[in-house]
Amino acid sequence: MKRFLILLPILFLTGFAQAANNPKSGTDSLRRFFNEVNSFSARFSQVVLDERHSPIQESSGTLWIERPxxxxxxxxxxxxxxxxxxxxxxxxxxxxxxxxTVRALSNGLGDTPAMLLAGKGRLDDNFKIKALSTQNDLEWVQLTPKHKDSGYEDIRIGFALGKLRALEMVDGFGHVTRVTLESPRENIRIESTRFSFTPPEGVDVVGE
Known part of the structure; x- marks a missing residue:
């Protein structure tokens, strides 16, 4: 099986607003997460679809995020x-x-979901944001990168009651990366060691 490095996914693991906040739209939920959530963790499942929407890879795991x-x-x-x-x-x-493989964090990531998720700054500087219609009980938001080197043509995020339930990313080849989240937690304490990495002894290290 061909291995895909999907920096993701890395992506948009946006947080879950409390129902009491009663966000008005998916756009409100997106901005609330970006402005108010500083740390986040969740289980994820991910599927990659080809241009015909046939699955070519499925994966799952756990993610943690801490800004910046x-x-x-x-x-x-x-x-x-x-x-x-x-x-x-x-x-x-x-x-x-x-x-x-190791490289400087700023090299090659640009306006990818990874940097949107873990970075600080104004969404509107890097993305065109558009509220979409409600489908399958989800309120969808579209983010279109303003820069061509982002690696994605289109990013769509679905919220239910202010909670992120789905994320879809379309690349230049028409492939769709679809991510769903389970057991999300936001603004939690995460051990600093979670974000440190030392290559295990004996492995090949490629890059900077």
Whole structure:
């Protein structure tokens, strides 16, 4: 099976508003998360669909986020992989291949969901935001990157009662990465070691 590094996914694991907040729209929920949520964790399941919307990969795992610029994305199925951003560098560890790739966090991520999720700043600087119609009991928001090097043509986020329930990212090849979240927690204390990474002894390290 071809391995996909989906920096994600890394993506949009946006938080869950309390029902009492009664957000008016998916756009309100998105902005609330971006402005008020500083840490987040959840279980995730992820499927990649080809241009015909046929599944070509399924995976699952756990993620943690702490602003600014720290996240960890641990895949446990179908193979083990860790993606860790420590605030300065991005580490990708493929356990099966015994290989680690490292690069500066700012290189190549641009306006990806990863940086939207863990970064600080104004959404409108990097994305065009548009409220979409309600489908399957979800209020959808569309984010279109303003810069062409983001890696994604289109990002759609679905909320139910202010809670993020779905995330879809469309790349330039028409492939769709669809992510769903379970057991989300926001503004929690996360151990600092969660966002540090030391390559295990004996593995190949490629990059900066």
């Amino acid at each position: 610029n720290k996240f960890r994305w641990d895949y446990d199925k179908p193979y083990k992989q860790q993606i860790v951003a420590d605030g300065k560098r991005l580490w990708v560890y493929d356990v099966g291949l015994q290989q680690v």
